[in-house]
Amino acid sequence: MDESSGNERSKGAAAPVAIIMGSQSDWQTMRHAAQTLDALGVAHDDRIISAHRTPDRLVAFAKGARDAGHRVVIAGAGGAAHLPGMCAAMTPLPVFGVPVQSKALSGVDSLYSIVQMPAGIPVGTLAIGQAGAVNAALLAAAVLALHDPALAERLDAFRAAQTAKIADHPSDEA
Numbered sequence: 001m002d003e004s005s006g007n008e009r010s011k012g013a014a015a016p017v018a019i020i021m022g023s024q025s026d027w028q029t030m031r032h033a034a035q036t037l038d039a040l041g042v043a044h045d046d047r048i049i050s051a052h053r054t055p056d057r058l059v060a061f062a063k064g065a066r067d068a069g070h071r072v073v074i075a076g077a078g079g080a081a082h083l084p085g086m087c088a089a090m091t092p093l094p095v096f097g098v099p100v101q102s103k104a105l106s107g108v109d110s111l112y113s114i115v116q117m118p119a120g121i122p123v124g125t126l127a128i129g130q131a132g133a134v135n136a137a138l139l140a141a142a143v144l145a146l147h148d149p150a151l152a153e154r155l156d157a158f159r160a161a162q163t164a165k166i167a168d169h170p171s172d173e174a
């Protein structure tokens with residue numbers, strides 16, 4: 001694995017959040033998780049890792065994720081989406097799964113692959129597609145904010161700003 005990949009390449013310190021995805025094609029979806037974390041000032045390390053195509057890379061990442069300094073893993077995958085569950089099986093860190101919208105089955109295949117974990121190895125499963133990617137980032141930030149009061153304040157501010165943007169009444173022009 002290219003240890004210099006991801007947005008942490010110049011910072012040296014391990015990012016608290018690792019965003020992993022099964023393919024380059026998932027970045028269109030997973031970039032929304034990255035952007036949400038950026039807006040909250042949470043560092044993230046973004047990697048392409050596939051249980052199917054790069055199994056050794058997955059084992060190395062998942063088994064080393066905690067010691068590498070990550071605190072939460074966001075895993076996005078589409079179709080036969082084994083990545084989040086296999087990652088969760090090999091790390092004690094919380095894993096949030098994002099079902100990427102597939103062409104053939106609109107992401108329902110991805111959702112079912114990720115959500116139906118057997119008891120004992122949890123994956124926190126989000127919505128299909130962009131909403132799931134954004135919410136995975138917000139959930140990861142909420143976990144980190146339990147021990148980071150400054151981040152908790154930024155999360156509160158994010159929600160307040162979101163609320164302020166919602167008009168009281170619908171508009172014909174909007």
Ligand SMILES: Nc1c(C(=O)O)ncn1[C@@H]1O[C@H](COP(=O)(O)O)[C@@H](O)[C@H]1O
Nearest residue numbers: 022023025050051052077078081082083
């Ligand atoms: N579901 C997985 C896994 C995995 O679970 O390990 N590896 C790749 N993929 C998925 O295959 C889809 C198509 O990938 P390509 O676009 O590269 O053909 C992607 O959504 C990816 O997440």
